[in-house]
């Protein structure tokens with residue numbers, strides 16, 4: 001067989017989530033031949049089994065070991081090999097692929113992402129938390145293995161398409177837009193009463209529960225500022241955030257000659273996923289098209305750090321460096337989980353993050369062991385702070 005006709009090998013880490021499911025839709029609409037090596041999930045065992053029937057992957061992993069027997073029952077009679085737990089996840093991540101989608105949510109994705117990068121190939125990176133916690137380590141591993149990292153986050157995917165990597169000094173600024181989430185103009189009293197059901201309903205994007213809450217607190221944009229800092233050759237003061245409730249312009253790159261290059265599109269994650277899948281080319285994608293006359297008007301305002309304390313935290317964390325971004329991320333994950341389980345109020349989320357940052361100070365976080373140890377300590381601290389609330 002001619003080498004060019006060989007199917008591309010693909011794995012999807014976090015295949016049952018919002019990004020994972022969109023990735024599968026994009027794959028099913030491409031004319032490129034592919035062979036799926038691995039799919040993984042945390043505990044949605046039935047959806048994982050359905051995906052396994054549709055994609056016929058070589059390896060199927062459920063991270064929660066308690067669901068392994070059920071997976072085995074559901075997939076008896078298929079040829080897929082099955083795995084479970086962290087070992088299974090890391091084995092899936094270590095399969096050498098042409099393309100891997102890293103779509104696990106949270107710092108749980110860090111070790112799998114690191115393992116994938118160490119094995120080379122192209123890594124479509126949706127899991128922003130891994131970049132926030134270990135941006136330098138991931139870049140260093142990618143340099144060693146020759147892996148290519150492609151940002152999937154819509155804003156960063158847009159910047160990636162507009163940024164002149166051959167002349168980074170010609171770039172003046174990058175702008176990340178934020179819809180402002182469902183509570184953009186709510187006052188403090190309203191925010192105090194926000195329920196998890198309201199918080200996960202994003203006005204423009206259809207996403208997993210954690211990132212939806214992060215969008216409502218603006219922590220998502222704070223994580224994205226740090227993500228941008230690690231992905232692009234720029235300084236902290238070259239990153240700006242704009243409130244843009246229509247979510248049509250995802251990001252802009254401005255140049256010293258006064259030009260602005262913007263990325264526009266419908267708020268649909270299949271678009272950046274398709275770009276990452278076909279890069280450096282582009283694939284046709286069925287589905288809704290942006291009708292700019294339908295949108296009519298695009299509005300923007302500055303995102304003040306006073307109105308959005310999460311953005312202030314992002315800047316402080318970038319200036320402080322070391323392990324502070326790991327603390328911010330871990331405390332946020334714990335607090336969001338507690339909010340989703342009705343244990344704390346919406347406004348307590350950022351309070352827990354701030355209090356955790358104030359109490360834990362780490363300068364060095366170079367190795368995965370150091371990173372995980374800070375992550376664990378921050379989680380313990382955040383849980384203690386939550387327990388002390390009542």
Ligand code: NAD
Nearest residue numbers: 014016017018019041042063104105108126127128207208
């Ligand atoms: P999701 O909650 O819908 O899906 C998460 C996936 O990760 C699922 O497959 C789940 O089974 C798996 N998972 C969760 N915890 C795990 C664990 N402990 N171990 C192993 N697997 C685990 O999340 P999502 O919205 O698809 O987001 C995935 C990532 O992509 C996040 O980092 C998010 O910030 C990023 N992202 C998402 C969007 C979006 O539109 N959804 C946009 C930009 C970036």
Ligand code: MG
Nearest residue numbers: 153154155224
């Ligand atoms: Mg985004």
